[in-house]
Amino acid sequence: MERLPSIVVAAIICFSVASVSSGSARLVGQGAIDSFRCFNLYLDYNRAHIEEDFVLMNRVALQIEELSGNSDALEFSAYAAGYSTSADSHRRTDLDALHWAQAGADWLNSTVAQRDKPWSGIQLAAYIYAERIVEHTGSMLDREKMLNSFEAWLASGGGPDAVSSLTADSYRSWLTTAPAERDNYIINVMSRKDTPE
């Protein structure tokens, strides 16, 4: 009986550890562990970027997103893989460039609902489809994805960080266009806009 309180306290500790490991509770101080892990992940991410290891960049970016809620790294990995290094100036083979462009677009499309700020990413996805994929494959499905992404981006007026009356005006003009002409209107607007940076 003398040891009963100690046994109860030990049982509470075990229950807490089990709750933390199952993800239903957070340990006091776990934020510090996550912050430090995130700090280290950024170092790995930068190293992967220098080595142009896009798969690793994306994997690390997903972990950063999960820990910090910040999806900038995720979008940049898609940009690096699917847009910037797929340009002609990088002298990749067409097949290789197309492969990475599709990977970048897939990374963006599959995480729209989970990214903290998805607006610039959907614009980027639209441009990856337009300039790196549809031009080479001519796929109607990819064209549809491009149009849908860009339409959503126009509807958001560029997103909270890049609010633009020109984008909002373009969307309103698009609405007044006859349904049969809407796709061409979007393609015209895309060709006028600056490419993503």
Add this chain to the structure above:
Amino acid sequence: MLNLAAAIFRQLLSWPVMLTASLWLLLSYKLSFDKHLGAASLGAFLSYVVLAHSALILRFGYVLQQRRQQGWLRQDLIRNTTARAALAEFIAALVLLLLFSVCAQLLVFVFRPEIKVQEPAYYPVHSQLESDSGWTFDWNDNIPIGSKLCLTFDFSNAPTRLTESVISANDKNMDVTAGNILYWTLTKDDIVNRSIVLRSPAEHNLSLIRPLARLSIERPHISTLARLLTQQLLFFFTAIALCLFGFRYLKVNGTLAAVGSLSVVSLTSLQGVHLLPDVGGLIASGLRFERSAFTTPEIALLTWLMIGGALIGFSTKNPRPTKK
């Protein structure tokens, strides 16, 4: 009693502990705010302070156990000074945490770290169709007052040339223009209910772009650090009381009592089960701290402090006799 508290405080804050705490504080600052290394996040800094507070509570447990081994508890019993001794131990531990918080605040006050422009933070929000022209949004935790829903509407199926509509909930209406994001400020009731239903006129045939629906939460400014640190102290008030209760009343080993108290207070964040008052927001920290900062209901805070007070009360009683 104050002399005794000062003596215990000196025992708690030995030179190695003081040196480690100072180094930890500097490292925390560097990791959190350094231009090249850090995340420039107040939440990261707060998380390192929380970890230091937890370590100091472990130190408190260790010192309590040392005092037991030195025979002080038996002395208290013989002299009938248990109440004063327990209170002195509690005050010493609380002052130790307070001192660390003050140093953290001073460090930030003196060096004034540069934090990027205070943009709001965005979080995905669960939404579902309520009807053809209505949507339910819900979230499963406390969010700060002033949070907004950030919504993008698709007007492509609306009647020709319609570029403006109205979104409504209960008695509140708000105009929405095609091509502009709608920011819907949540009321206190919405935040307490953790859900809201928004509707648009059925004839306008608007559709919500659900993957783009977000909760927009303002990040606390760096000037709120003092308030955030005070909230941490209120949280650890009961943690210290729990440690003392385990050690003095239940006669558990000091270190075990400290680990136990940290385990118990960790359960405030247990999802779905409300074993303890919902005070997890008091130690809002980490890279997503804005979501839970300043969300603790007053009644929960009051209950938490009352639990702490009651535990201190129990700790001041003479321990039950040991059977031989």
